[in-house]
Amino acid sequence: MKIPYQYSVRNLWNRKLTTVLTVSGMALVVFVFSAVLMLADGLKKTLVSTGSPDNALVLRRSSTSEVMSTIDRYQAGVIATQPEIALGEDGLPILAKELLVLITLNKRGTSKVANVTLRGVDANSWKLRPNVRLIIGRKFRKGANEIVVGKRIAERFEGCALGESIKFGQRRWLVVGIMDAGNTEFSSEVWGDVDQFMQAFRRPVYSGILFRLKSRELFTRVKKRLENDPRLTVIVKTETQYYKEQSELMERFIKIVGMVLTSIFSLGAVIGAMITMYSNVANRVVEIGTLRALGFGKTSVLTAFLLEALLLGLIGGLIGLTASSFLQTITVSTTNWKSFSEVAFRFTLTPRIALSGLAFAAIMGLAGGALPSIRAARLPIVEALHTWE
């Protein structure tokens, strides 16, 4: 049997100040650690759920995003004739030729501006994206200078509320509806008639062609045919894949910066824990000698001190996670680096992140406690008891 765990717990409790300081260090690190993962996760979730696996997106070859892609009317015509494209009730292919343009708009209540994605769409665009719902107002009419804005744009940019208007492409556009697409990027877009946008911006070409597949299995076939067609210079991706790639760069960057930050912080926290544990050992040398004299083995002593260090880590971890769970109430926005437009998303504390946070905290505790605990276990009994002089 081992040294009772109360021994470790009460020792932490008895030295409240050092315990609190050490735990705070751990908590801070776990807070940063989990916040970073939550950020990366939230962003990824937003971007990935934007796409549907039933949709294929055609872009110009070598363009990494819709904004940079161009597809002319002739090419669009060729693409529209593919037999793998699903047909609507009207017997026409469910395919949308879309134009993406970035404009800058003023943020409400500040003097700051940010990029916003304009998407010129046609009637099929709504069909292709069933997760985009009109929540107030109506859809824009074809041929009119009208737009529907995403919920997050309506909230955060000047002139974007229902009934207001904004100016771009030398015209004034009336907001006739607000759409909500949940946690996806469409909630941060402005939609209007693609032909009107092309005229306003004097753009003769589309950005990309989106179509519904008759079935998912047909994707590779249509991809192969289109990419090998000598009349076209295009690349075909599922919509899901496209948005996933979009999120990867940012996700990676956030994770790298976050992990560098976390490593530096955690080094501090581990050293803090080590100092605390060394002083805990130094203060209890006689106690350790006594326990050993009574017959507790080296491993028992080692375990008791490691447990103490582990508890320091875990308590810190729980506090850090609790703090970071409050981040879930905040919506943040950032620029999507692939499309250079604003995306708004939430921090989400998933069970996986919570577990990683706790595991990380436990590792930090154990790392800080390892050397002091080994020292405690190795103390020669007579020297620890200090029976002479």
Added chain:
Amino acid sequence: MDEASAQGPINREEEKDDPLIIVKDLHKSYRRGAQKLTVLTGVNLSIPEAQYVVFIGPSGSGKTTLLNLIAGIDKPDKGKIIIAGVDISTLDESRLSKWRARHVGFIFQFYNLIPVLTAYENVELPLLLTHLSKKERKKHVLAALKVTGILDRAFHFPAQLSGGQQQRVAIARAIVTDPTIIVADEPTGDLDKDSAAQILDLLNYLNRELGKTIVMVTHDPRAAKRARKVYVLDKGILRDQYENDLSWT
């Protein structure tokens, strides 16, 4: 048994039954940096069961060192320590730990109770190394606390107890496993006269009524008088030994 006979007629009776503790030609030195400090130079003695012996002698004469070796918390350079038939000088670290848990009860000058554990939990500690169930442990702990007269403070922490009370808890901890020997290094060294007298009474009681074998080190002549047998150490050897007349107690 050459050594035993060399130590004179007093040991004759002890030879009849096998002594509980036999120390043969014990040598011990410590290294202090480059210097070697010789502490024990050939100590021989044997202690029968239920004996109460005390080591006295000038400071630095090696009393504590000898006691630590008998208690199995230190290793001799040379010689044998045979306790209840086992030569503990040959045991490795982990066997020695287990041996101590079974056979030795410790009483220290500064009580050495664990501050974060209650009196009860302190006394229970050595029992955690046995196979006893929680219920059985409780029985033993309460019995030990009762013998040492500190049952009413079972759930106090050491800091809430006086020195004498703490030493009673420590003695309860030393006897709770019913060890083969009880070793005590200056058990009254930190106590006032009255508390010291009470602790010495308790040790006499343990020895006489419960038949415990006690090996003690002390500076205190009053304490030395309470043991049945006194060994005088000087410069690393046993210089003298005599028996006390305990009829007055």
